[in-house]
Amino acid sequence: MQRRILLLISLIFILILLVLVADKTVVKTSQNPQVLKATPSALAVNTSLNPLSISAMREKSYPGSDIKIVQTLSPGSNYNQYIASYQSDGLTIYGLLTVPMGQPPKGGWPAIIFNHGYIPPEQYVTTQRYVAYVAAFAENGYVVFKSDYRGNGNSQGNPESAYFSPAYATDVLNAIASVKKLSYVNQNKIGMWGHSMGGNITIRALAVDPKDIKAVVIWGGVVGDYNDIIYHWRRSVPYVPSTKELANRNMGRQKLLSEYGTLSQNPTFWNSIDPTAHLSSITAPVQLDVGGADQEVPVAFSQSLYQKLKSMNKNVEFYEYPGSDHNISQGFDLAMQRSLNFFNKYLK
Numbered sequence: 001m002q003r004r005i006l007l008l009i010s011l012i013f014i015l016i017l018l019v020l021v022a023d024k025t026v027v028k029t030s031q032n033p034q035v036l037k038a039t040p041s042a043l044a045v046n047t048s049l050n051p052l053s054i055s056a057m058r059e060k061s062y063p064g065s066d067i068k069i070v071q072t073l074s075p076g077s078n079y080n081q082y083i084a085s086y087q088s089d090g091l092t093i094y095g096l097l098t099v100p101m102g103q104p105p106k107g108g109w110p111a112i113i114f115n116h117g118y119i120p121p122e123q124y125v126t127t128q129r130y131v132a133y134v135a136a137f138a139e140n141g142y143v144v145f146k147s148d149y150r151g152n153g154n155s156q157g158n159p160e161s162a163y164f165s166p167a168y169a170t171d172v173l174n175a176i177a178s179v180k181k182l183s184y185v186n187q188n189k190i191g192m193w194g195h196s197m198g199g200n201i202t203i204r205a206l207a208v209d210p211k212d213i214k215a216v217v218i219w220g221g222v223v224g225d226y227n228d229i230i231y232h233w234r235r236s237v238p239y240v241p242s243t244k245e246l247a248n249r250n251m252g253r254q255k256l257l258s259e260y261g262t263l264s265q266n267p268t269f270w271n272s273i274d275p276t277a278h279l280s281s282i283t284a285p286v287q288l289d290v291g292g293a294d295q296e297v298p299v300a301f302s303q304s305l306y307q308k309l310k311s312m313n314k315n316v317e318f319y320e321y322p323g324s325d326h327n328i329s330q331g332f333d334l335a336m337q338r339s340l341n342f343f344n345k346y347l348k
Contacts, residue, residue, distance in 0.1 A: 051166050052165065054207050054277075058208055062209075063174070064087065065087035065177075065178055065181075066178070067097065067181065068085050069082045069083075069084050070084060076098065076138055078101050080099050080101060081097065086178040087174065088150065091156040091157040093147060093175075094148045094154050094155050095145055096134065098137075098138035098143065098144040098145075100143065105186075107188075108185045109141065109184055110142055110143070110186055110343070110347040111144070111185045111191070112137050112145075112191045112343065113179065113191070114133070114144050114145060114147075114198075115172055116130055116195060117195040117196030117197045117220075118162075118197040121151050124153040125153055126148055126154070130146065132332070133195075134146060136336050136339075136340065137343070140340055142347075145175055145178075145179050147171055147175045149172075150168070161253070162201055162222075163252070163253075164256060166204075168201050176190060176205075191213070191343050192205065192213050192217075193216075194216075194219070194221060195220060195327075199219065199223050200221060200222040200275075203221065204275040206275070206282055207276075210282040210283060214347060215284055215286075216284050220289070222297055223288075225274050226270050226273070228300075232298070280312060285314075285315035285316070285342070286317070287317040287319070287339065288305060288306055288317065289302075289321070289328060289335045289339065290302045290303075291324030291325050291328045292324055294325060295325070299320065317338075321335060
């Protein structure tokens with residue numbers, strides 16, 4: 001009987017020791033410094049992988065597709081033109097394609113990806129607006145492809161904000177890949193032209209893909225940094241966006257501000273999505289043209305980009321046209337001639 005009692009006491013003592021050891025193990029694990037560091041590290045990874053960040057966009061592939069001719073349009077003076085389509089993120093995107101008549105030069109025609117400015121997506125028509133702009137390049141021996149962007153006109157998908165979504169830049173990068181598949185295009189002579197909103201798309205595409213884009217021209221571009229775009233963009237003319245457009249734009253901006261904080265609270269994130277903060281790797285020459293009387297996009301946006309590129313010893317030109325509006329209508333001939341001379345120098 002006495003032996004049984006001693007044995008029971010021994011078992012109880014052993015159980016108490018096991019509980020104490022296990023408790024110490026739990027406490028020791030919960031204070032492991034590697035575990036405590038896991039949360040901020042995970043947040044940093046999530047920030048860098050935001051799909052709008054330049055690093056995330058550089059990691060994404062843009063295969064484009066074969067370009068399909070949807071409709072043959074009346075030819076221009078020395079070029080044919082078509083409504084064509086291509087694929088971007090599984091969506092069918094339409095665009096205006098012009099092709100010079102005659103035999104292509106050795107290696108193929110140079111090409112210009114044409115990024116139009118904002119037009120209400122529901123009002124957008126492939127063959128309207130920018131007619132004189134496209135014709136000027138087409139008449140001078142360039143294949144021109146003006147993407148409609150998703151949700152614009154007949155293109156599939158929903159329209160999105162060019163400044164707070166990677167969607168339109170993705171469509172343009174897929175347009176580059178698609179144009180390069182054309183047998184009559186020189187893959188090493190792809191330029192890009194952008195106006196207004198299209199200027200922002202252009203500078204983002206250049207930051208993401210600095211190798212394929214060989215020359216860039218931007219007219220009246222929304223090319224300020226995010227501090228400029230969010231806090232210092234004030235139009236001098238009345239502008240009343242549609243309810244749908246306003247909701248779409250505000251939703252994109254507010255989502256980022258809510259998730260990542262303001263620019264002063266989280267400059268690391270805002271720099272990660274800002275194409276003007278990722279210009280060091282670009283090698284393409286850039287020309288910036290602005291109307292001195294532009295009342296829609298501040299001239300200071302282009303001036304700031306010019307100074308940033310100049311400080312990095314990049315090949316950049318800046319031209320201001322006194323008295324000219326946002327479309328440089330009053331200086332159109334001179335601006336277009338400078339644009340043509342620029343593309344001729346670097347793409348021909």
